Amino acid sequence: MFKPGKISLARREELAGYAFIIPWVIGFLVFTIGPMLSSLYFSFTDYNIVDPPTWVGLKNYARIFAGIPEYFQTGNPAVLGDPIFWKSLQVTIYFASLALPLNLLFSFILAIFLNQKVPGVNVWRTIFFLPSIIAGVAVTLLWLRILNPRMGVLNPFLQNVLGIDNPPGWLQDPNWAVPALVLMSLWGVGGSMIVYLAGLQGIPTDLYDAAKVDGANAWQRFWNVTFPMMTPVLFYNLVLGMIGTFQYFTEVYVATSGTGGPQRSTLFYNLYLYQNAFRYFDMGYASTMAWILFIIVLVLTALIFRSSDAWVYYEGQLRGKS
């Protein structure tokens, strides 16, 4: 018999579940999906905040993509609609191509060392992890001073101890500014190291025991047990590292006072986006850049996910089957 005013237990549980997630639902609508759709709209407008946005269709997108065929014919960046946009993309990819592999390599090797039973291992772990918790303005200001070619400590060390005659000008030299930022980022390698360490500790020891019984030596145990078991973590760090590079901002803003200099050599994508939005108040164009960034991140993430079938090994999953 149907009793009005009474609802079933299952229905009550359902409603309670929805009730508890209300804060997130509101936040998602107001702070995520609403702004996302607005910025998609702004990307088709001219908008300087003061005047209401005016619809310009694909103008902002055309500004970015105009002149690409001519560029491939002439090789002259001036024919591009916005050569600075492409410069910022190039800077970002250049940084990623140096920083991501080096970061991956160093943090993985470090994690393997820190996973050994050696005296004082907790002290070593603490020291290597420390830089990643203080990352930000203070540390960047410190590195600015260490890397300073005239007053800093690094170049005298390179000259007097390693005997390098012409040490680079680091952040003051357009050719060395990005490598200088890579160097800074490597100091914080402990942040990804700790994720690898957690992964290494999650590898069941019976796998190693089985390998030993089969007569595998240390290298074979690494290559056939440790490495395959670690690929999901490598994969995770790779995805996050790439997304992080496209959002790289604080260090380069502090190091160059927001200019991206010298000669735009450190004008990262996110910094150029910031300049368009909050220096030139070209909100329409900045929104276009934000959406292109979103699409780049989406595509790259999807690519890594797709390719991961070939090289990421998940325990309990048959190889080659997805």
Next chain:
Amino acid sequence: MNLFRRLFGGIKANELFFKGITTLILAAGSVIIMIPLAFMISTSLKDPAQLRSDANTLIPRKPQTVQINGESFNLYSVTVDGETRTMAMIKKAPGGMALFADSTTPDQTVELKLNEQTPLYRLDIHWENYPEALGSMPFFTYLGNTMLVTFIGMFGMLFSSSLVAYGFSRFRARWLNVLFLILLATVMLPSQVRLIPLYIFFQKLGWVNTLLPLIVPQFFANAYDVFLLRQFFMTIPLELDDAAKIDGANPLQILLYIILPQARPALVSVSIFHFLYAWNDFYEPLIFLHTKENWTLAVGLQTFDALYTINTHLIMAISVLMIIPPILLFFFAQKIFTQGVVFSGVKG
């Protein structure tokens, strides 16, 4: 070889060798990691004069001097006729030479090659750099703003994310799984894609150049924290909930009295990570805060550097002060970082 075996009984020789090498590499790496921090601290204690003449020395120091007839001369350790003596450098001479003399007999000079003699230094620690640095910028205003953003935001995050994580971990409903996938997807979302409309939205509300845009969104749950808390809540046995239900507890009471006390380690870790994020955040404060009295430490310090970059000793002093709270927290909660709950979610 026999002796070696007897000394190291059970341990195999190559294992011992391997451990030795590992320790050596780790120690060397640790030194490299710590040198920049050591420089930060030592620079904050240096005399600005040392930063111009003798910047590459880790130790805050200044040349030892001696007064001769009311004039001050630098002291050197010099070698005269195979004998090492302490002498004052009276005057530089052409050809990289200099005139040295004993401070009691300044007229009897000897001419020696300047770069073969060792200047004498004494320790010179300038604690007063700290009060000077604090006086040269509205440090306590910045600190107050940073703490408001950090701690109110942390409270909001804990409050909202626990509710949401509870909703996602303890109830069966048709759409919850789909919504949870959407929540996970937002972790990947670059914040730029929503930043500009948010800025305009907050400007319309009159919130730009207040701390509200940094605080209020925290009260609407954060995908990352919800995910971590939910993963932890799932490990708490359902029998506890059932027992409480039989005693007549409603879902909110179960969360408050059963789940949250059990989930202490997870709550502590998300709090710590929120603290570090909010304390070090630069991007959003830079965008939303426009005038000095509203800045957080990160923005205030960057602006101070842009204006007075020559005052390296003061900037490093503020930098030291700014990294002390995260470091203290780190040492108190070391276990959570180095073997933490937090990273268990990424295992394959």
